[in-house]
Amino acid sequence: MSAEFMRRAIALALENVRAGRGGPFAALIAKDGTVIAEGANRVTTTNDPTAHAEIVAIREACRVLKTFQLTGCDLYTTCEPCPMCLGAIYWARPARIYFASTSADAAKIGFDDSLIYREICRPIARRRIPMIRLMRKEAGKAFRAWKNQMDKIPY
Numbered sequence: 001m002s003a004e005f006m007r008r009a010i011a012l013a014l015e016n017v018r019a020g021r022g023g024p025f026a027a028l029i030a031k032d033g034t035v036i037a038e039g040a041n042r043v044t045t046t047n048d049p050t051a052h053a054e055i056v057a058i059r060e061a062c063r064v065l066k067t068f069q070l071t072g073c074d075l076y077t078t079c080e081p082c083p084m085c086l087g088a089i090y091w092a093r094p095a096r097i098y099f100a101s102t103s104a105d106a107a108k109i110g111f112d113d114s115l116i117y118r119e120i121c122r123p124i125a126r127r128r129i130p131m132i133r134l135m136r137k138e139a140g141k142a143f144r145a146w147k148n149q150m151d152k153i154p155y
Contacts, residue, residue: 005030005076006100008038013053013078016040023111027053027077029061029070029094036073037061053077054085058092068155070094079106082113083120091155 005028012026022041029037039056043049054077062068073094079101081089089097103113115128124131146152 002030002033002076005035005074006078006098008035009076009078010100012038012040021045022051024109025053025078027057027075029057029073029075031065031070031073036064050084052082052085054081055088058088062092068092074098079103079111082111083116 009026009028012028013024016022016026017024022043022045025041027039028035037057037060039053039058039060041053042051042056045051054075057075057077058070061070061073065073070092071094074096075089075094076098077085078099080099080103081097082103106112107114119127119129
């Protein structure tokens with residue numbers, strides 16, 4: 001663990017806010033004591049709701065390392081990851097996550113993820129945004145093709 005890396009992430013978050021580039025969140029990914037990638041929230045500047053700091057940093061780290069898994073890497077983020085970022089982090093498989101502020105801290109300034117956590121636990125039919133299954137049989141063709149693919153790269 002390196003407080004230096006967290007200080008850098010916090011500095012990035014402050015810089016992001018002061019420059020008017022997005023929300024008060026930043027993240028970085030380190031491997032073997034070296035920063036591989038940095039990211040700051042870019043949701044409003046890019047009109048991309050997925051441009052959270054952790055996602056931006058993960059995308060850059062994967063590009064730099066030329067892999068889709070961050071094995072042996074540590075992620076430093078200024079706030080406890082939201083559900084979307086947490087999912088991406090688990091898919092990326094870093095060794096550890098270090099975070100500063102909590103989701104409760106974020107909620108106090110208007111970044112409340114509690115609705116999403118509640119929605120994930122609800123049955124599909126009871127979710128706020130209607131989710132309608134369509135063409136399951138036809139879509140299964142792609143799953144079968146993947147299952148039968150001999151040279152696939154599993155993840």
